[in-house]
Structures are given as C-alpha cells and as structure tokens.
Amino acid sequence: MRDTAAAPALSEALLDWYDRHARRMPWRVGPAARAAGLRPDPYAVWLSEIMLQQTTVAAVKSYFEAFTRRWPTVEALAAAEDADVMAAWAGLGYYARARNLLKCARVVVSDHGGAFPADHDALLKLPGIGPYTAAAISAIAFDIPATVVDGNVERVMARLHDEHTPLPAAKPILTEHARALTPAARPGDHAQAVMDLGATICTPKNPACGLCPWRPVCAAWGAGTAAELPKKTPKKAKPVRHGIAYLARRVDGAWLLETRPESGLLGGMLGWPGSDWVGLEDTPRPAPPIQAEWKTLGEEARHTFTHFHLRLALCTALVPMDRTPGRGTFVPAEEFRPADLPTLMRKAFDLARPR
Template identity: 70%
Template sequence: MREREIGTALLAWYDSHARALPWRIGPAERRAGHRPDPYRVWLSEVMLQQTTVAAVRDYFHRFTSRWPDVAALAEADDGEVMAEWAGLGYYARARNLLKCARAVVADHDGRFPETSAALLTLPGIGPYTAAAIAAIACDEPATVVDGNVERVTARLFAVETPLPNAKPELTALARRLTPETRPGDHAQAMMDLGATICTPRNPACGICPLRLFCAGHASGIATELPRKLAKKPKPTRFGIAYVGTREDGAALLERRPERGLLGGTLGWPGSAWTEATPAPAPPAAADWRESPGAVRHTFTHFHLVLTVLTARLPAGSNPERGHFVSRDNFRPGDLPTVMRKVHDLASRALLTD
C-alpha cells in the first residue's frame, strides 16, 4: 500500500535526521524508553503558532526555567507571564496558557488529558494543538496538520486546489498517511521534512526520502505547490502613543484590556487605532511634544503607523490613565514589540531634545 511505503520511508529518514529541539524527545531517546512531557509539548506547540523555531528556542528555555511544570505555571503571576511572552506576539496565546494551566491543575489533578477529544475541552487548545499533544505525548494516532504538513502533502499528492480551500482535502490525505504505530514520530517527521527539505522555495528534491512517491515532483510542479489564493492588501491604521516620564525616571504605563489586540500587556497609553490619525487626548496634563518620525509595525491584518508624543511629567502628576512604574522596575524588554519601538523612538527624541 502506497501510504504504508511512504510512512516507512519517512520514519527511516527521521530516525537519522530528526532535528534536535529542546522540547522534543528524539527517536533514539524514544527507543530507550523516554517519554515526551505533555507540558513541554503543549508549551512548545502554543509558542510555535505563527512563530519560527529559531524565535521560540530562547523563550522556551526561559519559560521552562521559571515554570518547569504545569503546576508552577498555574501559580505564576499574570503580569510576569505576559512580560516573559513579550515579543512573541499573538498575546491571547499567553493569556490562554495561564487559563489552560490552571484548568489542568484544578480539573485534571495537574495531568494533561491523553486524548485529543479531552484536550479540546481545555482553554486555548484547538484541533491542531490537541492533535499534536495527543500524537506526540500520548501516542494517539491523531492527524497533525500545520503549514509544513500541508506543503508536503500537497506536493506528495499533487493537490492543485489553492489554499485555504484545499485544507479539508489536505487534512484527509494527511489522515491517510497517519500510522497507528509511532504517530508522534510520524507527525514530527512530516514537520521536519517540510522545514528542512520540502521547503517553500527551492525544495531539495534530490535528497528527499519521499521523492519516488511524490506526484508533484513527477509532474514537475512540486515547487509551485501548494497554490494559494491571492491575499487582499492590508489596510493601514493610525494612532498616537504617549511616552511620559517623571523626573525620577518613573514611566507612565497602562495595561491593555484583556480582550483585543495585545490584550493584557503593559504598554504606553495611547489612542484607538483608526483609519485616520485621531485627535490628541493625552493621559496627563503636560507639554507633550511630537517625536520626529513615526513607529511602523505590521500585524496580521493591518499595518500600523503611530505618532509618538513625549513629555516630562511633574512629580505630583495625577494622570487620568495609566500608572507610574519606577525606573528600577521598568524593563523595555517586557513590552510588546510595537511598544518597544515606541520606547526606542521616544528615547532617541529625548536624547536630541
């Protein structure tokens, strides 16, 4: 059967070429009887959503050093977790990490459920993450489909339907490939193949372990797959950020609402982000001055341009919004990327003032 031959060839390649990742139990360790930790699998999968392996490594090491298991994370301070997450983006993931950890401790005695169906009942765990944890940590033959798997599957079966319309077909084909034995290693092998050989551009077909089975390669269209529908251009939104500091170095910051973009994170007070630059509405009375230039940042669905206003606030300042954070307790690195850009622009402006 073709699917079985593909699976055998893929696992043979994985046994020799698996990536060494800090959250992974490799094939040699599996053979020696070591089992993946569901906590580390879960944490890595959440971090890796919309983010690269290279970007996640350091974050994963810091998280697991501070919170080595799900019980420790469940007891963590929300603000400290959000600060450690700063820069990874998609901050709803960090909020859901805490909700999920606390649910695992409160409702499951600190142990992750062992089936994808049960995992789906936890906060912030969707079909992909549930399947990944169940397959990798619990040996359930769940089908794990990320971008790498979609690309490998589209090329293997020469699926020319463009994404995202092709997702159901690709998931069904990936399910046909999912084995009853070593499903976790199979899932990770598909991911590794897509990340290292069956890459989006210039795939290394000459050394691919599945080349003889690949309909896309045989048809000469592998590099064109998966096809994608044209994306709509992103709109641009505008806003104002206010960087206020007291003479003692304390910074005026505010925590954003739990819901919405950058929800729950600490940042500079600012306006709504709208189609035109809004009218100024400073958080405190002061001589606010516009910094030269602007902060530009791109989110998933739009580009953002921020005007940055700075001011020295008097010692007895009573802001209408936000709260002061002392110089000793303020770390720019704890801010989301766009807020760090605001800080950097304001700092340059103040140095030249």
C-alpha cells in the first residue's frame, strides 16, 4: 500500500470493521457507546496504558479492575500509600512504572486540578508518560489525531507496506506510515482499531488475511511475505548475573523483609535482604541481614529481566525472638502476604517456605 491518497477509504473500511469487531475491555468505551456520546475516562485510559506497557491485555484486566475498585479516581490514587500501590502492582513487573504512576497521579492532582491535560505536549511533561503513552491518551481519551504506534501497529504497517527494514531501525518508517493513515475524524477509535487488527487478525503467526478489511491493498499479502514481517534485528544474548537472597523466619512465624532502594530494579518494592547481583565471573559478597545459622538450599530462584537473567542462591534460617536484624524488619505472619512480593521474591519464597 503506497498510495496515501487512499488513506481516507482505508480508515473508513477499518472503522467499519472496528464498529463490528472491537474488543471489549474494562477501560475502553466501545464504538457504539462512543457514538452515543459517552466519553472515555482519561484516568482509565492512562492507567490501562501504563499497565499495558510490556504486559498483555489478558494479564492486565484483573489488575485494572482491582486498582479501579480500590482507587476509582486519580485523586484517590494520589492519596494512596506508596507501599499499598507497590503491593497491588506486584506481578505486573517493571516496577519503575508503579513509582511513576504515583508521581504522575500526584502531579495531575497538584498541578492540573485532578484533570489530565487535553494537550499532547502537556501530557509528555507528566512523570512516566513518554511519546507512545501521550499519543494514546491524546487520541483515545480526547480524540486528538495523534499517531499511536505499538507493536501491533508496527506489524500491521510493515505488512500493509511490505516494509522489510528490520526493527528497531524501521520504527520511524512505520510511524510515518501510521501517521499518513491517522484520520481527523474518530482518531481514538482509529488508533484502537489498528491495535485490534494487529491483535486479532494481523497476528504475529498465521495472520487471518482472509478476514482483514485491508487485504485488498496489503502489499505483503500481494507479495506473499506477510508471515515473515516485520523483520527484526537479532537480539544479543542476555548476560547472566547471580547473587544471594536471605530468607529468615522467626520462631513465631514472622519473616524478615526489607524495602528495596527507590532507584534500580524492583525499586521501592518489598523483598528479601540479599547481596549485590554480579556477573558469573564474580562471586557475590555474602551479606546476611541477621546473625543466624544459615543453610543454603539446593535450588535457585531464577528470573529474567529486560537486560539479563538472574540466579539467586537461597539461604534460609530460623531465628530466635531476641535476635535483632542488621537490615530489614520482621513482618508478623498474619500480616505477611506473599502476593504482595514482586515475582522474583515470590519465586524465592515458594522454594524456601516450610512444607
């Protein structure tokens, strides 16, 4: 599809398909309701977009519903305790997003009267909102004709234009293709329609081209190359780091936990005291948080972050009531909720907990 003059007809065909096949999501105002005058809640759009970064729709639904039950407005979220929000975020990963979520909510309340600004540049100035999220909020919440490009949109554009430049180098090219198709009318529905098309029809494997409203003008379909697009530059192998986690349980059942520093991975999250994480060529320096008879388990807690794999040796100990920790705080058994821990720390607990 090289003829940009065809853009209005393509957008019309896509919106007609979306009106009949839009996915139902708890944060979305569907096309029929939107046509009837119901406007999306910018708070819901923003919250869902932050949650959806690097996470699937299926995984996000229950978190979104739990968050909005507990904090139904941006004002409620801004007033929440940091620890409560971090605990509610556990399992979604990328915990810097949760910290920025709180910062953003508080700025919206303090500087914007509790209303998200209907301005793309103003949205970009808010904590945790980058170009993609600002475009998504602009289009979906405020019907501003901003170009929204996620992985689904990149795949659709690469196939529509039979673009063989590999990602990530192709991102500017695919964004321009998407921009040329963004209509002035119903830009929010259009943005969601392209994402739905990529998620349900123009899928990474076995795309259902026979059901696609853009098949007649899809260059990759005509060339027979749809299944191999988008091209991607091979990723470098992730390095491996390792360290030690210390799981101390007091005789009354309390667990020794600490809040990690705000900066860095898992920042601000509750977790097990531990050593630094070092490369495999180095030896982690032991850092037991309390004097005890430590035992090393035969299993490791393993987890993959964006840029590396991590292996944690697990040391466990049962400590008496009169022992004072050098770091961390004992959490009584009745207050300890493993579900509040980030995934890595929960994996360690699952391996070390008493059977």
